[in-house]
Amino acid sequence: MPPRSSQPSETAPRRGRRRMEALAVLPVFFDLQGKRVVLTGGSDAAAWKGELLAASGAHVHVFANELGCVFEELIQEGAASGWFHWHKREWEPSDLEGAGLAVCDAADMTEAARFHSAACAAGVPVNVIDKPRFCQFQFGSIVNRSPVVVGISTAGAAPILGQAIRRRIETLLPPALAAWAALAGRLRQEVTERLKEGPPRRLFWERYVDRAFGAPPGRDAGRNIIDDCARIAQARKTGRVTLVGAGPGEAELLTLKAVRALQAADVILFDDLVSDGVLELARREARRMLVGKRGGRESCRQEDINDMMVKLARAGKNVVRLKSGDPMIFGRAGEEIARLQAEGIPVTVVPGITSASAMAAALGISLTHRDHAQSVRFVTGHSRHGRLPEDMDWRAVASRRTTTVFYMGGRTAASISATLQEHGLPGKTPAVVCSSVSRPKSRRWTGTVAEIGEGMAEIGYDEPVLIGVGAVFGALAAASSVERPAVAHA
Template sequence: MAAGGSKTPARMEALAVLPLFFRLKGRPVLVAGASEAAAWKTELLAAAGADVTVYLGGGPACDELLALEAGGRISVRAGGWQAADWREAGLALADCDGEDEAEAFAARAKAEGVPCNVIDKPAHCSFQFGAIVNRSPVVVGISTDGAAPILGQAIRRRIETLLPKALAEWAGLAASLRDLVGARLKPGGPRRAFWEHFADLSFAGQSGPDEGAAERILATAETIAKTPRTGSVTLVGAGPGDPELLTLKAMRALQSADVILFDDLVSPEILELARREARRMLVGKRGGRTSCRQEDINRMMLDLARAGRRVVRLKSGDPSIFGRSGEEIAALKEAGIPVSVIPGITAASALAAGTNTSLTHRDCAQSVRFVTGHSKKGALPDDVDWRAIADPKTTTMFYMGGRTANEISNRLMAEGLAPETPILIASNISRPEEKRWHGTLASLGSGMAEIGYDNPVLFGVGRVFAKADAATERQAFQPGYLKETQALPATAW
């Protein structure tokens, strides 16, 4: 108890259940029941190496149990579990029809000192099965304490996407190297440096270690341990905002980062997916607002990487599309800092998907252009080929053009693009607060006034946007994805 009677903060918050991993290889396990549910649990037990005996009771075995028996993985016995030999059982499991049978089975297991599970009757269970991600010897167990099994399955699917299948092979290699590494390297820093390098190799791609990997890795163990850790920078595209649109490779980079330098437009939901221990630093860059200078951002990346940190430069959208990645890559390469790029979904692609629009629909457009709406000085770019952009067979997506929308509209019409050309304006693309406005090129300025200038805006110009109807534009990636939509009056087309 701390001074003043206040409690010292707990190192671990309360747990609904304690996650444990039970070794069953070669141990007898008793199963009662002939159902498909019992068969599924039996298959899990057999996969863990248990010596499973199934007591059918009064019913016939289901096809799944018969298949397991035919494969030599389990033994099946007629009759009830009362006749079973409980003395050596490591676990007991049952699928009981009624409450009385479930209570009797649980009581017998308790009397014999055997942990038991009665399927779908948590009151009679001393342990529970959770959802499993299997990359054995890496095994991830997920429990909702029986409250929401479907949620557990959804969490399992999410984790499945993050762990490459080849991780099982890398984990097996780690087990084979453990004693050798322990003999060669001292505890603490040297071993940690080696295993961090090994972990990076494990997640570097989708393939497992090749035949000579063990020898090569061991040959460099002492060198890796003695060499100062080299920092690196990864430019990661965060996409337009919806965390569901983040790529798996981007997710892995966020999970392994030491420091994350993120833009002002990166959504909090995406930052929540990052490694908890990672230091997060806002280096916001917003048009018309106080922003970090690019030179300062470059210096921060260099300083952190030189200090041995794994730096993620997290950018909204795609780093290579109006993300100033070229300047950052050049600065890092000149300093000899390893740099890589993970692409993200750019706002134009997200908007097209959200409205079910093909930007290159063969009836409307033979090309698509991404064009910046302002120059370094904040005005309309003067080095853009406006005559080419005014091609009616082209779809043009204007980034950062909210404050120059009137000038863009006038310039395109001056170059011959029809005033009735369809346009679509959107702000906060892919986020719950997304807003859209349909109209024509001649009304672009008034549309921008309705959308507003406070949030990131993208607008598209081209005949493909006449294809979106009111029903389609309200569709989204997930329910509740869109909150506001401005529909174009029917006479506008």
């Protein structure tokens, strides 16, 4: 009996999806330009905090009987933006009145508690250096491409990790980004006036960002970009569709191009197998619609999905059709592309890692190991009627020198086993069944072709499975068992 059809639905609350996972801390950026900030202590640690505060434009009032040599030198040199005023005495509670922030390098827990209480009484956000119990906010690691500023926090759990992350981000953000960001600030008003809110304006800024990760802006960069505005304003208002491969499940297996597409989307039509971790990388404002394509379960009709893409694109939306695995491998992408092209709607494809590749990586098995296989086949495990495809060349599929991976073959596993043997593949040929590849619930069974039906019964039918057949799996097939993959992908 074919599965029932359903209509696209927003976000699918029945699945418990969240647009934002839990945060250990809330990343907030304080505007301290011209604000009075209180800093107590003259140590090197206090000097570092003082330099950071002054660089943000704060007027830093330092309360300490003595200053270390680092702090003295810092005050003599002056700040890049704000300034320092040294009060050669201990702080008093009245000093905190009206301050924007309060930072203390406390000598002991008693002073830390007293400073924290005084700041709270004055209604001033407080940080006591290296004493998390008395901190209402934290200083994270910083990547400075002002006006672009990236803050990194580990909620105090692993400062060294935060520093390592900062070093990695430093290599990804070119120094020229600062100049591009400053230019964006100067152009923003004119862009706002010349382009309507929505797709035209966002398309402009997407093109702008592409430039920002290249060479520094030249003398005429501003004029060239404004000319871009005029062209965008006169362009057709039809949107576009991008078919994006979400990979087998783990968000880290997404391509960079896929992430960029998700960040630029107005609407995301996603399949039931797309993981929450992948959706977490999408633009927060993007509308999410579950189109529920999953074998053996209630699903949206393909015609309804096609109609929805056409309707949204005609409304000027940038639509991402997010598909599990790779859109071009058993993803019905051909039907969607044909419909969109017939309607004159621009469509592009971002490939994804297909599940068979992720399975091979997880098992540590080369699907084309030269000692065992000269080719690899990806084969559908069922036709549109739910049975094994009748028009398939099963004698070729049963070749002993080929590795074959069956997709969507869980409910036809016993038929796959029998048909392969009928067409000449020995029943003792190694086989593997993997469910939920690359996901936390991933499981595997290893055995032989003759035992595939039994293996499926052990694995179960609740999660998507791949069935691998061929000599390359021989090292895994010493005994049939259900277990997690022993080798994780990189």
